[in-house]
Amino acid sequence: GQQLNQSPQSMFIQEGEDVSMNCTSSSIFNTWLWYKQDPGEGPVLLIALYKAGELTSNGRLTAQFGITRKDSFLNISASIPSDVGIYFCAGQLAGAGSYQLTFGKGTKLSVIP
Amino acid sequence: EAGVVQSPRYKIIEKKQPVAFWCNPISGHNTLYWYLQNLGQGPELLIRYENEEAVDDSQLPKDRFSAERLKGVDSTLKIQPAELGDSAVYLCASSHGGEQYFGPGTRLTVT
Numbered sequence: 001g002q003q004l005n006q007s008p009q010s011m012f013i014q015e016g017e018d019v020s021m022n023c024t025s026s027s028i029f030n031t032w033l034w035y036k037q038d039p040g041e042g043p044v045l046l047i048a049l050y051k052a053g054e055l056t057s058n059g060r061l062t063a064q065f066g067i068t069r070k071d072s073f074l075n076i077s078a079s080i081p082s083d084v085g086i087y088f089c090a091g092q093l094a095g096a097g098s099y100q101l102t103f104g105k106g107t108k109l110s111v112i113p
Numbered sequence: 114e115a116g117v118v119q120s121p122r123y124k125i126i127e128k129k130q131p132v133a134f135w136c137n138p139i140s141g142h143n144t145l146y147w148y149l150q151n152l153g154q155g156p157e158l159l160i161r162y163e164n165e166e167a168v169d170d171s172q173l174p175k176d177r178f179s180a181e182r183l184k185g186v187d188s189t190l191k192i193q194p195a196e197l198g199d200s201a202v203y204l205c206a207s208s209h210g211g212e213q214y215f216g217p218g219t220r221l222t223v224t
Contacts, residue, residue, distance in 0.1 A: 004155075033212065033213075035215075040122075040217070040218075040220070041217050041218070042117070042119075042204050042206075042215035042216050042217045042218045043156065043204075043215045044215070045212055045213075045214065048211075048212050088155050088156075090155070099144065099161070099208065099213070100158055100161070100169065101156075101158065101213060103154075103155025103156050103157070104155055105153065105154055105155055106153075106154075106155055
């Protein structure tokens with residue numbers, strides 16, 4: 001199935017550093033979502049973006065909905081060990097009763113204490 | 114509020130055997146989704162229910178996969194017979210007109 005281009009695929013950072021990851025698509029979306037998945041668990045919703053250009057924060061997390069509606073980024077400031085996990089972006093095109101999510105392949109984050 | 118509940122969490126079966134997964138969505142969520150997640154990939158939609166009606170099952174391999182949500186609440190996903198390539202995590206999610214919330218998934222291993 002169709003998937004978004006998410007980068008980087010993986011990253012190793014020192015505790016305290018800031019992190020940035022992004023997602024691009026050839027299709028436009030009405031909603032962008034960012035999820036975090038820990039090993040053996042399902043994805044947990046972090047941030048939802050509903051409007052082009054929107055910038056939303058959730059604690060140390062900040063995400064933006066690109067103006068073209070074809071991209072989004074997620075920043076994590078002052079990383080801590082519990083930030084370790086896989087981060088997925090997902091685009092949603094709501095219309096005609098469809099709420100299908102298209103996911104990226106994920107960014108695996110490792111934090112070195 | 115309880116989240117999406119799935120069982121079992123892990124299942125190991127031999128190929129050609131049947132297997133079933135169960136999902137209980139968040140209370141009040143009329144939309145239920147089943148996703149397949151292969152290793153190193155994001156989830157991919159298998160089927161979506163609006164109440165008891167399957168409104169999007171275009172990605173469900175209907176020769177061996179089936180699903181039901183008879184009373185519009187709990188749902189069961191079945192594979193019969195299972196193949197080696199079915200080894201993956203099966204995720205259930207639910208929503209009420211907006212954001213989707215996921216369960217912990219069932220990790221299936223077919224040997």
